Amino acid sequence: MTSENILDVNNLVVRRGKAIILNIPEFYIQAERSLALIGPNGTGKSTLLLTLAGLLPFSSGQLFFEGNPVCDRASLSHLRRNAAVVFQEPLLLNETVHQNVALGLKFRHVNSHEIKKRVEEALDYFGVTHLAVRSAKTLSGGEAKRVSLARAFALKPRLILLDEAFTSLDPPSKEAIIDDLRHILDETKITAILALHDREETLRLAQNVAVMQNGRIVQFGATAQVFNRPNDEFVANFVGTESILEGLVQNSAGGLMGIVVGGKLIEAAGSFPSGQKVYCCLRPEHITISLACPGKTSARNIFEAKIKKIIRQAFFYKVLLDCGFPLVAYITVPSCDDLGICEEATVTASFKATSVHVIRRE
Amino acid sequence: MELILQGIIKAFELIFSFDPEVLGITLLSLKVSVTATLISLFIGVAIGTTVALNNFYGKRLVISLINTGMGLPPVVVGLFVTIMIWRSGPFGFLEILYTPYAMIIAQAIIATPIVMGISLAAIQNLPPNLRLQILSLGASRLQMVWVLIKESRLPLLAAVMAGFGGVISEVGASIMVGGNIKGYSRVLTTATVMETGKGNFDIAIALGIILLIISFLINLILTQIQQRQHPR
Amino acid sequence: MKMFSKGKTIIYLMFAILLLIAMGGVLNANAAPKQKNIILATTTSTQDSGLLDALIPIFEKETGYFVKTIAVGSGQAMKMGQKGEADVMLVHSPEAEIKFIEEGYGINRRLVMHNDFIIVGPPEDAAKIKAVKSASEGLKLIAQANALFISRGDNSGTHAKEKKLWKKANVNPVGEKWYQETGLGMGQTLNVAAEKKGYTLADRGTYLATKKNLGMDILMEGDADLLNVYHVIEVNSKKWPKANAQGAMSFADFMVSKKVQEMIKVFGVDKYGLPLFFPDAGKKVADLGK
Numbered sequence: 001m002t003s004e005n006i007l008d009v010n011n012l013v014v015r016r017g018k019a020i021i022l023n024i025p026e027f028y029i030q031a032e033r034s035l036a037l038i039g040p041n042g043t044g045k046s047t048l049l050l051t052l053a054g055l056l057p058f059s060s061g062q063l064f065f066e067g068n069p070v071c072d073r074a075s076l077s078h079l080r081r082n083a084a085v086v087f088q089e090p091l092l093l094n095e096t097v098h099q100n101v102a103l104g105l106k107f108r109h110v111n112s113h114e115i116k117k118r119v120e121e122a123l124d125y126f127g128v129t130h131l132a133v134r135s136a137k138t139l140s141g142g143e144a145k146r147v148s149l150a151r152a153f154a155l156k157p158r159l160i161l162l163d164e165a166f167t168s169l170d171p172p173s174k175e176a177i178i179d180d181l182r183h184i185l186d187e188t189k190i191t192a193i194l195a196l197h198d199r200e201e202t203l204r205l206a207q208n209v210a211v212m213q214n215g216r217i218v219q220f221g222a223t224a225q226v227f228n229r230p231n232d233e234f235v236a237n238f239v240g241t242e243s244i245l246e247g248l249v250q251n252s253a254g255g256l257m258g259i260v261v262g263g264k265l266i267e268a269a270g271s272f273p274s275g276q277k278v279y280c281c282l283r284p285e286h287i288t289i290s291l292a293c294p295g296k297t298s299a300r301n302i303f304e305a306k307i308k309k310i311i312r313q314a315f316f317y318k319v320l321l322d323c324g325f326p327l328v329a330y331i332t333v334p335s336c337d338d339l340g341i342c343e344e345a346t347v348t349a350s351f352k353a354t355s356v357h358v359i360r361r362e
Numbered sequence: 363m364e365l366i367l368q369g370i371i372k373a374f375e376l377i378f379s380f381d382p383e384v385l386g387i388t389l390l391s392l393k394v395s396v397t398a399t400l401i402s403l404f405i406g407v408a409i410g411t412t413v414a415l416n417n418f419y420g421k422r423l424v425i426s427l428i429n430t431g432m433g434l435p436p437v438v439v440g441l442f443v444t445i446m447i448w449r450s451g452p453f454g455f456l457e458i459l460y461t462p463y464a465m466i467i468a469q470a471i472i473a474t475p476i477v478m479g480i481s482l483a484a485i486q487n488l489p490p491n492l493r494l495q496i497l498s499l500g501a502s503r504l505q506m507v508w509v510l511i512k513e514s515r516l517p518l519l520a521a522v523m524a525g526f527g528g529v530i531s532e533v534g535a536s537i538m539v540g541g542n543i544k545g546y547s548r549v550l551t552t553a554t555v556m557e558t559g560k561g562n563f564d565i566a567i568a569l570g571i572i573l574l575i576i577s578f579l580i581n582l583i584l585t586q587i588q589q590r591q592h593p594r
Numbered sequence: 595m596k597m598f599s600k601g602k603t604i605i606y607l608m609f610a611i612l613l614l615i616a617m618g619g620v621l622n623a624n625a626a627p628k629q630k631n632i633i634l635a636t637t638t639s640t641q642d643s644g645l646l647d648a649l650i651p652i653f654e655k656e657t658g659y660f661v662k663t664i665a666v667g668s669g670q671a672m673k674m675g676q677k678g679e680a681d682v683m684l685v686h687s688p689e690a691e692i693k694f695i696e697e698g699y700g701i702n703r704r705l706v707m708h709n710d711f712i713i714v715g716p717p718e719d720a721a722k723i724k725a726v727k728s729a730s731e732g733l734k735l736i737a738q739a740n741a742l743f744i745s746r747g748d749n750s751g752t753h754a755k756e757k758k759l760w761k762k763a764n765v766n767p768v769g770e771k772w773y774q775e776t777g778l779g780m781g782q783t784l785n786v787a788a789e790k791k792g793y794t795l796a797d798r799g800t801y802l803a804t805k806k807n808l809g810m811d812i813l814m815e816g817d818a819d820l821l822n823v824y825h826v827i828e829v830n831s832k833k834w835p836k837a838n839a840q841g842a843m844s845f846a847d848f849m850v851s852k853k854v855q856e857m858i859k860v861f862g863v864d865k866y867g868l869p870l871f872f873p874d875a876g877k878k879v880a881d882l883g884k
Binding site: 050053055080081083084085087088089091093094103104107108151152155 | 489491492494495496497498499500501502505509512513515
C-alpha cells in the first residue's frame with residue numbers, strides 16, 4: 001500500500017444477497033496509468049469497476065483513495081466526486097450535446113463561465129465541437145460515445161472508469177475513439193480503469209491488466225507480461241494464445257527443455273523436470289513461415305508443416321498448420337502473397353524456444 | 363339532429379353573452395379539476411418515482427395495487443368519501459360535505475393512482491444504468507431524481523393529461539360529495555346531468571360543448587409542453 | 595445505499611397541502627361561516643320546478659344563512675333526515691313523513707303548499723283512460739290494455755303516489771312487460787315516456803316545465819287521489835345535536851310566512867300561464883281541493 005497508488009484494496013468482499021460476487025484480497029491501481037479488467041461476461045468486472053468508483057457498497061474490507069480510507073459518507077462523496085464513469089450505453093439525456101456535457105459540472109454548482117470553458121474544451125478534445133447544439137438523441141453511435149466521454153472528461157476527474165465502453169461501436173468508430181482516448185490519457189495523465197473483453201483494446205489502451213474469474217483476480221500485472229506469461233489455462237485461454245499444446249517434458253538442462261508434442265520435439269525455455277506434463281502456449285504472432293528451411297537462425301524450432309487452412313482476418317491471414325501438432329500463425333497479406341502459399345502446401349514453420357510459454361499441466 | 367344544432371347555437375349564445383351562471387360553473391369546474399390534478403401530480407409523481415426507484419419487500423403487490431387504483435370507479439370513490447365526511451363519519455367535524463373542497467378531495471383520489479401508475483412505468487422504463495451514470499457525475503439523490511423526472515417528461519405529461527381528463531369529465535362522485543348546489547358546487551358535468559334530467563336538452567348539449575372546449579384548450583397547452591423538442 | 599430520499603416525498607406533500615390551502619382561500623370566499631350552513635333535503639321534482647331557485651336567494655339575503663339544497667329522491671331525502679345529515683326537509687310523501695315524525699326523527703311538520711299529479715300519455719290514448727274519472731280506474735284500464743306505462747321506480751314521492759294508486763286499482767304491475775321502471779328523475783322519466791309513447795304519472799309542475807319537448811297530453815287530472823302535498827319538517831336536534839336547529843326553524847318559518855306564500859301563489863304564471871303550486875300554510879290537509 002503506497003501513496004503512489006490512487007486506489008488500494010484490502011480484502012474487499014461484495015455480496016449480492018447471500019452470494020459473494022466479488023472477493024479481492026489485495027489490489028491496487030497505480031496513478032496516471034491505465035488498467036484493464038478483463039474476463040468473461042458475468043465475472044465481476046462491472047461490479048469491481050462500480051465499487052472502485054464508489055457507486056456500489058461493499059460488504060467488508062477496505063478501500064483506500066489516495067491513501068485515505070473510504071469508510072464514511074464524506075470520504076465516499078470525495079471518491080465519487082473525483083471519479084467519472086462511462087458506461088457501455090452513452091446514456092445521454094434528451095437535451096443538446098452542450099447541456100449533456102455540462103451536466104456533471106452543473107451538479108457541482110460550477111459557475112456558468114467556467115462551465116462554458118470546460119465544455120468547449122472537452123468537446124474539442126473528442127472532436128465533437130460541431131455537434132454542440134444538436135439534440136443528443138440525433139447522434140450516431142460513435143458521436144454519442146464521444147459525447148459521453150467528453151462529459152466525463154469535462155469534470156477533470158482524477159480517475160476515469162470505462163465499463164465496456166467500446167463494445168457497441170462499429171470497428172472504424174472504435175479505432176478512431178481508441179486512438180483519441182489514448183492520446184488524451186497520455187496528455188492529461190488521468191488514471192483510467194477499463195473493463196474490456198477485447199484483447200486488442202486491452203493491448204492498445206492498458207499498461208496493466210487484471211484478469212478476473214468468478215469474482216476474483218487471478219492474474220495481475222503489466223499487459224505484455226500477462227499476455228505472454230499467463231499463469232494457468234484459464235488466463236491463457238482468455239488472453240488469447242491461439243495454440244495451446246499438450247506435451248511431456250522429455251529432457252531439461254541449462255534452461256532449455258525438450259518437450260514432446262504430437263510426436264515431435266519442441267525446444268522451450270524453462271526448467272521443468274523431465275516427465276512433467278505441460279501445456280505449451282504459442283502466440284500466433286511468434287510463428288514464422290518460410291518456403292524452405294531457413295539458414296542459420298536463432299529459432300530452435302523448425303518444423304515441416306502442411307497448411308490446413310488459411311483464414312482471412314481483418315488485417316492479416318490466420319494460417320492453420322499441421323506440424324504433427326496443430327499450430328496457428330498470423331502472417332501479413334503481403335507476405336502471404338510474396339510466398340505464394342496456399343492450402344495443402346507444405347512449408348516450414350519456425351519459432352523461438354523463448355516464444356514457447358510452458359504451463360504445468362495437472 | 364336539430365337538437366344538436368340547437369345545442370350548438372345555445373352554446374355560442376351562452377359563451378358570447380358571458381352568461382354569469384355558466385361562467386361561474388365553468389370557472390368552478392376548472393378550479394376544482396385543476397387543483398385536484400395538481401395534487402395528484404405531486405403525490406402521484408412522488409410516490410410513483412419512489413416505488414420505481416427502490417426495491418423493497420412487497421414491491422410487486424404495491425404496484426398491483428397502484429395499477430388497480432388506476433381503474434377505481436369514480437362513483438365508488440364518491441360513495442366512500444361521502445361516508446367519511448358526512449356528519450356521522452370520522453371526518454364529519456370538518457364539515458366539508460357538499461362543498462367544492464370535498465369535490466377536490468374526491469377528484470384527487472380518482473386522479474392520483476392514474477398519475478402514480480403511469481409515472482411508475484415511465485421511470486421504470488428508463489435505462490437501468492442511467493441512475494448510476496447520473497450519480498457518478500456527482501448528483502445528489504435529489505438532483506438525480508429530478509433529472510430522471512425531467513427525462514420522463516413525455517410519459518409524465520401524458521399521465522397528467524390522463525388524470526385531468528379523468529376528473530374534468532367525472533360526474534358521479536362530484537354530485538355525491540358536492541351536492542350540485544347552484545352557484546356553489548355546481549360544475550359543468552353535474553349541471554349537464556341536471557339539465558338533461560329537467561329535459562333542457564339544448565342547455566345540456568351547450569354545457570357539454572363548453573366542457574369539450576375547455577378540455578381541449580387545457581390539453582393543447584399540456585401537449586405543447588410535452589412535445590417540445592430541442593432544435594436539431 | 596438507498597438511491598432516493600424520503601425528503602423529496604415530504605417536500606412534495608407539503609407543497610400539495612400548501613396549494614390546497616391556497617386554493618381553499620379562494621374557494622372559501624364563497625362559503626359562509628360554520629354554523630351558517632343549512633342543509634335542505636328536498637326532491638328532484640321540487641328542485642326542477644325552479645321554485646327554490648327563486649325563494650332561496652331571498653331567504654339567504656334576509657337571514658345570512660347559506661342554504662345547501664340537496665335534491666335527491668324522496669326516499670333518500672327522508673333517509674338523510676333520519677341520519678341527521680340534513681337540517682330541514684321539504685318533501686311530499688305523507689305516509690313516510692308521518693312515520694318519520696312518529697319515530698321522533700323530525701318535529702314541526704308544517705303544510706306549505708300542494709300541487710297535483712296528472713296522468714299523461716300519447717294523444718291517441720289507446721287505453722281510453724280519458725273516459726273515466728278516478729285515477730285508479732284509469733290505471734286499471736291501462737293494465738287491462740297492456741298499454742306501456744313508465745314508472746320512476748325510485749321511491750320518490752311520485753313513485754309512492756303511483757304505488758298507492760295501483761294498490762287502489764287492485765293491480766300489481768311490477769314484473770309485467772308493459773310496466774317499465776326508469777329509476778330516473780321526473781323530467782327524464784317524462785322524456786322516456788314521450789320517446790316510447792307510454793303513459794306515466796307526473797307532477798304538474800315538471801310536466802308544464804318540459805311540455806314543449808314532449809308531445810304528450812294531460813289525460814287525467816283533478817282526482818282527489820292525485821293531490822301532491824308538500825310539508826316542511828325540521829330534523830329533531832334532540833336526536834341529532836349537530837343539526838342546525840336554529841337554521842332549520844328559520845327556513846321553515848320562512849316557507850310558511852305570508853310573504854313567501856304570496857310568492858308561491860304566483861310562481862310560474864308568467865312562464866306557463868298557470869301557477870305551479872298552491873300555497874296552503876295554516877290549512878288542514880283534509881280541506882285541500884283544487
